Amino acid sequence: MKELTGRVAVVTGGSSGIGRGIALACARAGMIVYVTGRSPDHLSETQSEFSERGLTVATLQVDVTDLNAMRQAAEQIEAEQGRVDLLVNNAGIGLTGPVSDATAADWDWLIDVNIKGVGNGIQAFLPVIRRRGEGGHIVNTSSMAGLLPIVAGLYSMSKAAIIGLSEALHIELLPERIGVSAYCPGPTHSNIASSVAKRPREYGESGYTAPGPEATEFQLSQPYMSAEEAGERVLEGVRRGDMFILTHPEFKEGVVARHRAIEDSFPDEPLNQERAEAIPFLLSSPVYQQENRLPAPVYTPVH
Template sequence: MKDLVGKVAFVTGAASGIGLGIATALAQAGVKVMLCDIEKDALDTAVAGLKRTNADVEGVVADVSLKEALQTGADATMARFGRVDILVNNAGVGGGGNYGTWSDGGWNWVIGVNLLSVVWGFEIFGPLIERQGPGGHIVSTASIAGLVAATNPAYDATKYAVVALSEGLRITLAERGIGVSVLCPGLIRTNIMNSTRNIPSRFDVKVVAPPTEGPIADFIKAFSSALEAGIDPLYVGELVREGIENDWPYIFTDTQFEPAVEARFANIKAGFDRIRDRVPRH
């Protein structure tokens, strides 16, 4: 998609952070953008800010962990713009707890937002993009934790799944003229550490205040500081725009975690090397 001017994009989790950075970068490239988010006030502020730059944008409030809400967003986009060319499955949350603290509600919440909304995004928006003919694109936000497991099993598992989903569907949708990219950002200035502010009540998740002392408290403090000093979301948006224009399969934001990814693949290769000269028994 070399020429983005006049195209229409639907971006989830677009009221702040990476989503707003992507929506802004696309709008600056002449794309008409439907911003989707669960937080109405933040969404209204984001849309108003972009409209002041003469961007052709609109907003729709939706809890993307509900398939029917995402369908409502698609319907609103078609009603407002008459087409969809680009889908950005960006909405995501950090949470779920560590081993020993899990709950069904916590897992359902993280899976619903981080994974199922991506599945439904492909299912709902894919056919709409196909209507426009060759040249559409779908970007899904995973994480560098989708390639190297970090410290949050629920988050990591969903992000690994988004990477796998994107890799598989890239092959399938290429035959239909739709490019597929997976965004694996590193440390970006976002509100992900405050994801629990948006937990829908139906998940019945008990939010526990984080500890103020001890190893977990130290980790939270260090990670929060790293995020505050992280990469500007607008820069991430510009990378996503470039990734769409050039059909990048993977979009990274920096090389900070490249050694960890290389170490993981080295361990995988070592597993193959251990059985390379063995003859399988039948």
């Protein structure tokens, strides 16, 4: 999806952090931008920031765990614009800590937001994208924690699920010219820590201590990637049609080592040819072949 001017973008969790950075990149590219979020304060801040920059954004208060609300948002946007071209399933929570400390409610909340929330976005907006018959793009925000599950087990689990979902959907929707990307950022200035403190009551007690404001202040003091740079890198991945959008090159060595550990775990024995011939559809996909892959992206800062 190379030409973005005049197209319609929807960014869930777009009222703060990485989501807002992606939404700003979309607006600067000339797109019509809608952002959703749970916090009225964050939505108001987003409106103010866009206005100060001379940009336009529409905001909707929507909880991604509510499929009916997501469908209503999709219906509203389609009624107003007649189309959706880009969906960014960005809403997520950064619930972290030892797996053994998690309560049943922690499992439920993390899965409902980080996995089912993405599913709700796909169910609500993919039909709208399809109806135009002009292609489009979906970005699902995962994390480097989905590729390197070294810490934060439940969070890593949820983000690894999004990578698998995105790859399968990428292959599935290619014939319709609808691209799908798994976006796996490393540390980026965001409000993901503070989102944990706004746990809905229905999810009960957590096994983890919610981080205070100092957690966000600490993140902002670190040399992490800015949300705006992350947003521009995501939009470049959309233009390229990348299946994976990886923005932090400092993680490459670790990911390569992990993948090598996986490769080296296969049995060192002759291939069962009869079995292989019975399951060719499970063994690989053309999208992974070198001739079907683009060269690595090179980021050019936006001035």
